[in-house]
Structure formats: structure tokens, C-alpha cells
Amino acid sequence: MNTHPSLPVSLLPGGIVGQEEELVQRISEIYGGISKLTCLKPSMEVNRLFSQLVLLCIPPNPIDCSKLAGEAQAMRGKLIRLCGEAEGLLESHFSSLLSSHGIPLDHLSLFPYYANYVKLSHLEFTILSRHVDRPPSKVAFVGSGPLPLTSIVLAKDHLTAASFHNYDIDPAANAMAARLVLPDPDISKRMVFHTADILQVTHPLREYDVVFLAALVGMDQQEKERVVEHLARYMAAGATLMLRSAHGARGFLYPVVDPATLVGFEVLSVFHPSDEVINSVVIARRLPVPGPCAGDPLVLPTKCSDLAPFNPLLLNHGGLMEELTLEEQAS
Ligand SMILES: C[S@+](CC[C@H](N)C(=O)[O-])C[C@H]1O[C@@H](n2cnc3c(N)ncnc32)[C@H](O)[C@@H]1O
Numbered sequence: 001m002n003t004h005p006s007l008p009v010s011l012l013p014g015g016i017v018g019q020e021e022e023l024v025q026r027i028s029e030i031y032g033g034i035s036k037l038t039c040l041k042p043s044m045e046v047n048r049l050f051s052q053l054v055l056l057c058i059p060p061n062p063i064d065c066s067k068l069a070g071e072a073q074a075m076r077g078k079l080i081r082l083c084g085e086a087e088g089l090l091e092s093h094f095s096s097l098l099s100s101h102g103i104p105l106d107h108l109s110l111f112p113y114y115a116n117y118v119k120l121s122h123l124e125f126t127i128l129s130r131h132v133d134r135p136p137s138k139v140a141f142v143g144s145g146p147l148p149l150t151s152i153v154l155a156k157d158h159l160t161a162a163s164f165h166n167y168d169i170d171p172a173a174n175a176m177a178a179r180l181v182l183p184d185p186d187i188s189k190r191m192v193f194h195t196a197d198i199l200q201v202t203h204p205l206r207e208y209d210v211v212f213l214a215a216l217v218g219m220d221q222q223e224k225e226r227v228v229e230h231l232a233r234y235m236a237a238g239a240t241l242m243l244r245s246a247h248g249a250r251g252f253l254y255p256v257v258d259p260a261t262l263v264g265f266e267v268l269s270v271f272h273p274s275d276e277v278i279n280s281v282v283i284a285r286r287l288p289v290p291g292p293c294a295g296d297p298l299v300l301p302t303k304c305s306d307l308a309p310f311n312p313l314l315l316n317h318g319g320l321m322e323e324l325t326l327e328e329q330a331s
Pocket residue numbers: 084087088091142143144145146147148149150151167168169170173196197198199214215216217218
């Protein structure tokens with residue numbers, strides 16, 4: 001109860017500001033421990049520190065990470081990069097482990113976060129299904145990594161006839177990922193791996209009905225905006241972009257995508273899970289004519305400016321942006 005009627009609740013000790021300060025303090029302590037580690041490969045200590053961090057960031061919290069000041073914002077940026085590095089190393093470790101099994105895809109549940117990927121992929125498929133009127137046949141996943149679980153789960157369980165083009169800048173990640181799917185005749189036939197920085201991929205992007213963008217491609221707002229602008233330039237009009245973002249304290253783990261910055265796209269829906277699925281999901285549709293970006297007018301290459309006159313993916317949508325939490329969605 002507010003016993004100081006002259007002060008708004010948020011400024012009282014223990015109010016929202018107090019809660020935020022305490023959270024940032026506790027995260028800084030864990031960051032201190034993580035930044036002292038000499039190696040982020042899976043180990044007892046690495047697992048202990050990152051598990052503590054994740055448990056701290058998962059509960060709903062009113063904090064808006066994009067508004068953090070100076071030192072806290074800088075710490076958050078470094079933490080996201082460390083989380084990304086640790087996630088890549090964890091995925092590489094389990095990708096190699098799984099490849100030592102005859103049919104790796106039969107043992108995916110060995111990966112400790114497999115259940116989260118299953119839930120996230122199901123969530124993305126459900127959101128996608130609400131906004132397109134027929135299943136996509138050609139999908140791109142940008143930032144697929146050594147353990148391309150999203151593509152695998154989508155291909156096995158949801159988009160069972162689609163082909164998946166996985167892009168990663170790291171040739172070693174792609175080699176591991178390709179080895180993983182090779183023994184599965186159906187999945188290996190429908191999975192292609194491209195080694196490229198997505199910023200260097202141009203006209204092939206026009207072929208995809210849906211482009212998924214991994215949370216860790218574009219580690220800060222500026223980098224993310226550069227990637228989104230590039231996708232807007234080359235994706236087909238009417239094609240769908242699925243982005244991963246983060247909400248509340250989860251913004252200490254992954255970059256936050258501000259829907260207002262998605263120039264060239266119509267944002268259709270933003271969904272913030274409140275369970276153990278960490279990433280928020282943003283679905284957007286590539287507009288027929290991308291809008292200009294601040295300071296850099298978006299000029300479409302000639303090949304992209306003869307826009308598809310009809311795209312069935314454009315049907316069936318109100319274009320209304322909704323921002324829902326899991327509770328709101330369920331009610
Ligand atoms: C480790 S995560 C993998 C995501 C996860 N496996 C999934 O299915 O959601 C991010 C990956 O993005 C890749 N990446 C980062 N920037 C990229 C870029 N500009 N172009 C292509 N891949 C990129 C990294 O090499 C890394 O393997």
C-alpha cells in the first residue's frame with residue numbers, strides 16, 4: 001500500500017523503480033561472473049551462471065530494457081553477445097554429440113532446451129497460420145546455427161512439404177547442421193544450407209514465402225535495423241517475415257525488436273510468451289513498396305521493383321497489429 005500519498009508508487013522504495021534497480025543489480029552480479037569466465041563452452045560453472053541469469057530474466061517484469069541508461073545499457077549489450085556466444089557453443093557441443101548417434105534426429109531431446117524449441121516452433125507455426133491462407137512452400141531461416149532446431153521441428157511436424165533454406169555466416173556451423181540431417185532421407189532432401197552473411201544475399205531472398213530471422217542475427221538495434229532493411233529491399237512483396245524479439249527482463253538475454261522500426265513491412269502481430277519460451281514473436285508482411293529509411297532512402301534494385309501483381313499470401317488479413325501476452329491470448 002502507498003503510505004506516502006505524495007509519491008507515485010513507482011518511486012517508492014520497493015516500487016517499480018526499486019524492483020528494476022534490484023533486478024539490474026542482480027543481473028550485473030551474474031554478468032560480473034560470466035565476464036570473468038575464460039571459456040563459454042558448456043561446463044558446470046557456465047551452466048550455473050547462465051541458468052541463474054535465465055531464471056532471473058524469465059518472470060514478467062515491467063522493465064523496458066531499451067530505456068536503460070548508460071552503464072546498464074552497455075552491460076546489457078555485452079551480456080547479449082556473451083549469451084549468443086554461449087548459445088552457439090552449446091549448440092555446437094550438442095550437434096556433435098547428436099551426430100555420433102546413427103539417426104541424430106531421433107535423439108533431439110538430448111538437447112536440454114529441445115522442449116523450448118518445440119514450443120517456440122509450434123507458436124510460430126500457429127501465428128503464421130493465422131496470417132497466411134496456405135502453407136508456405138519455400139522457407140528461409142537466417143542464422144540457423146550448428147543445431148537448426150527451428151527448421152527441423154517445422155519441417156518434421158508443421159510444414160511437412162516445405163523446403164528450408166538455412167543461412168549461416170559460419171561455415172563450421174553449416175557443416176555440423178548438414179551432418180545432423182543427412183541420415184534422414186525426407187528432411188535432408190528438403191534442407192539446404194547456404195554459407196553467407198545475410199547482408200550479402202540479394203535476389204535469392206525474393207524466392208521465399210517466409211523468412212525467419214533468428215534472435216541473434218543483429219545483436220543490437222542498429223545491426224537489427226540494417227538486417228531488416230536489407231530483407232525489406234530484397235524479399236518479395238507480400239512475403240512474410242517472422243522475427244524473434246524479447247520482452248521485459250528477457251531483453252537482457254536477446255535483442256529487443258521495436259516493431260516501429262520495421263521499415264518496409266506491415267507488422268501483423270506481436271506476441272510475448274510468459275512461460276519458459278523466452279523469445280517474443282513478431283510477424284510482418286513485406287509491403288509492396290518499402291518505405292524510406294532515415295538518412296538512407298531505400299532504392300529498390302530494378303529486379304525487385306517489378307513487384308508480383310498477385311500474391312495469395314496477401315489475402316485474408318485485417319492488417320491490425322495486436323500485442324498480446326499469453327494470458328491475453330488465452331482469455
Ligand atoms: C547460434 S544462433 C542459432 C539459432 C537457433 N539454432 C535457432 O534455430 O533459432 C545464431 C546464428 O546466427 C548466425 N549469424 C549471425 N549473424 C549472421 C549473419 N549476418 N548472416 C548469417 N548468419 C548469421 C551465427 O553464425 C549463429 O550460428
